[in-house]
Amino acid sequence: MFSPADHIAVAVSGGKDSLTMLMILKKLSAKFKQTKITAVTVDEGIAGYREEAVDLAKEYCDKLEVDHEIVSFKELYGDGLDDFLKGRGPERLTACSYCGVFRRKAINIGAKRVGATKIATAHNLDDVVQTYLLNLFQGDVERFARFNPVLRDPRGGFLPRVKPLCEVPEKEVALYGYAEGLTFQTTSCPYMTEALRNELRTMLNRLELAHPGVLFSSYRAMTKLRALAEPGVPDSVLRSCRSCGEPTTMEVCEACKMVGITMDKIEVPA
């Protein structure tokens, strides 16, 4: 996943998984003098939830002596998530649909801003199995085939992404964090119940309890299926968004479209 000369942008939300991963990567990096680590935190602007997490992220970055970059939805998109959703009608998408697109772009921007060569996200085994299934349930075979949790190769202006905890169950990540005395965020995102992922999480937890090992076996099976499917799904051509310059397969990237930027609102030089 990593090379000794990597500058790793660790996506730190302030939750248990990302704080634990930051601590582990910081410890490991001590053995590799060329390796640099910078934490990147995205502040989505979710009142009563994100403040505590951002404070925890700051606290641990100070403790671990890790440089810390914070990028906010307000800075990038003009509004935090709460205010953005207030401006949408009842027909709006789920909060997580907007948040996922905005956050992905924000992490890429934050990581490039600090000069990182790779992005590490703290998705654990449970998250990865949920994502595989979500892509299948939504009928998105292309996304299923491209979802490589180990290492996503760089394309266009995207930095390569790795998920170092992708084979570690969520419970074990939490256990490690508790054993190391980490303080975790106490509140949950108020929007999490809107997401299909939440129902999948409940279903998979129930299955794992009744049939221990089901998470690992489904992870292995879907990893093999993904590798078989990948050659049949050619990479779409990436270009720069006409509005923000970030990589996209369209004229205007998904995040810009969500904030209401369309081609007719972009001034094209004559």
Ligand code: SF4
């Ligand atoms: Fe964003 Fe949804 Fe996660 Fe809340 S639960 S932080 S809205 S992706």
